[in-house]
Structures are given as C-alpha cells and as structure tokens.
Amino acid sequence: MSRTPVIAGNWKMHKDHLEAIQLVQRLAYHLDEQDYEGQEVVVCPPFVAIRSVGTLVESDRLPIAVGAQTCHWEDSGAFTGEVAPGMLARLDVRWVICGHSERRALFGETDDVVNRKVKAVRRHGMRPIVCVGEDLDQREAHEHEAIVAEQLGASLAGVSIDDPEDLVVAYEPVWAIGTGETATPDDAQAMCAFIRGQLARLHDEDTAAAVRIQYGGSVKPGNIRELMAQPDVDGALVGGASLNSDDFALIVGHRR
Numbered sequence: 172m173s174r175t176p177v178i179a180g181n182w183k184m185h186k187d188h189l190e191a192i193q194l195v196q197r198l199a200y201h202l203d204e205q206d207y208e209g210q211e212v213v214v215c216p217p218f219v220a221i222r223s224v225g226t227l228v229e230s231d232r233l234p235i236a237v238g239a240q241t242c243h244w245e246d247s248g249a250f251t252g253e254v255a256p257g258m259l260a261r262l263d264v265r266w267v268i269c270g271h272s273e274r275r276a277l278f279g280e281t282d283d284v285v286n287r288k289v290k291a292v293r294r295h296g297m298r299p300i301v302c303v304g305e306d307l308d309q310r311e312a313h314e315h316e317a318i319v320a321e322q323l324g325a326s327l328a329g330v331s332i333d334d335p336e337d338l339v340v341a342y343e344p345v346w347a348i349g350t351g352e353t354a355t356p357d358d359a360q361a362m363c364a365f366i367r368g369q370l371a372r373l374h375d376e377d378t379a380a381a382v383r384i385q386y387g388g389s390v391k392p393g394n395i396r397e398l399m400a401q402p403d404v405d406g407a408l409v410g411g412a413s414l415n416s417d418d419f420a421l422i423v424g425h426r427r
C-alpha cells in the first residue's frame with residue numbers, strides 16, 4: 172500500500188502575518204519541484220496569518236497547502252474569540268490540527284471536544300490532523316498503547332472515513348514535543364503501527380492501510396530520514412523546526 176506522505180509545519184503562536192509571508196517565500200526559494208513531488212506539504216500559521224499565506228501560495232502557485240491549528244466545532248454562535256470551521260474553509264484552508272497535546276493540556280480539550288472538532292472539520296470539507304500521544308509518566312508506566320488507543324477511539328467516534336486520504340493521525344509523544352528528545356525511529360514505528368492496528372479495529376483493514384500516520388516531536392533535519400524510512404511513518408508534524416525556512420526546507424527535501 173503506497174501512501175503519500177504529509178509533512179506539516181505547526182507554527183504554534185509564532186510569526187505575525189508579515190513574518191509568515193517571509194517564511195513561506197524563503198521556504199519556496201529553497202525547494203524545487205521534485206521536493207514537492209510524491210508528498211503533501213502543509214503549513215499551519217496562526218489564524219491571523221492564514222489569509223496572507225493563502226494569498227501568497229495562490230499567487231505564486233506554490234504546491235503548499237494551508238492548515239489551521241484548531242477551530243471551534245460549531246458553525247457560528249456566541250463563542251467569543253473562537254473561529255468557525257466554515258470561516259477557515261472559505262479561506263481555502265485544507266487541513267486543521269485537532270487535539271494537539273498543547274490544546275489538550277493547556278486549554279482543557281477533552282477527547283469529546285476533539286471528536287466534535289474532527290466532525291466539524293470533515294463537515295466543511297477539510298482534513299483533520301488528529302493528534303494523539305502519551306506523556307512521560309504514561310510512557311514510563313507502560314500505558315502508552317492504552318492511552319493512545321483510548322484517545323484515538325474517542326476522537327474518531329462516529330467519524331466516517333469515506334476517503335482515507337481525508338484523515339491524518341499524528342502520533343506525538345508529549346515528552347518529545349519541544350524537548351529536543353525524539354522518539355527513536357523504532358518507537359515511532361511501533362506506535363504508528365499500533366495506531367494502524369487500532370484504525371483497522373475501529374474501521375477496516377483497507378481504511379487502516381490507507382490512512383496517513385505522522386510522527387511528531389522534535390523532528391529535525393538530522394532525524395527526518397530515519398523516521399521517514401519506517402514503514403508505518405507517513406510524514407511528520409513539525410513544530411520548532413518549521414519556524415526556520417532552512418530547517419523546514421531540509422525536512423521537506425529529505426529525499427535529496
């Protein structure tokens with residue numbers, strides 16, 4: 172089963188709209204056609220930079236998709252400060268990260284909230300990147316598989332997957348995010364394969380075989396090749412290293 176890898180940059184709360192434009196211009200300067208071939212490249216700027224990045228991508232015909240880092244699950248309403256999924260879709264946002272561990276830990280997002288967001292994103296024709304991953308205590312207590320299975324099952328409850336390309340799961344061990352500590356390629360592979368097994372249980376074998384599963388957590392130019400060489404790792408969700416155009420270009424261009 173050949174799956175098209177997805178490499179996504181999660182900029183978190185970095186880069187205003189002017190810096191965002193500069194970053195994408197520099198990234199595009201470093202990359203050539205072959206780098207984009209056979210894989211999808213996504214950048215997820217803060218909300219306020221989405222429009223600017225989208226306009227640049229469109230005018231320069233860059234093969235880069237624009238994503239968002241979260242969204243609300245309702246289509247509209249009295250939700251001060253929130254952004255509706257339809258508003259993102261109107262800006263040609265193709266991807267939305269759902270349930271990033273920072274949203275879960277710092278903003279109280281439960282699996283139920285993540286589930287509603289995933290459904291809202293699908294309802295508006297966008298593709299969720301559903302994040303799952305254990306923290307250090309859970310890993311040390313050997314609970315990582317149970318935790319990830321629970322997060323996955325609850326986040327995807329009632330989500331139908333007609334086209335498996337419309338859903339990406341990101342395995343992001345919390346202890347590896349922003350810490351410089353990466354899961355070993357073997358650990359990343361083991362967990363991505365475990366997630367694929369869970370998808371087969373929740374849906375079916377064919378769907379599970381076709382869904383892209385990313386690894387995230389301190390992905391850098393120096394470790395991307397080894398991670399991507401793992402059979403069940405179908406891309407990366409990159410935080411810190413996506414803020415630097417040289418580094419992200421090396422990650423996207425890792426096959427050179």
Ligand code: PGA
Nearest residue numbers: 348349388389409410411
């Ligand atoms: P990091 O972040 O690459 O800085 O570890 C990854 C993420 O949070 O998605």
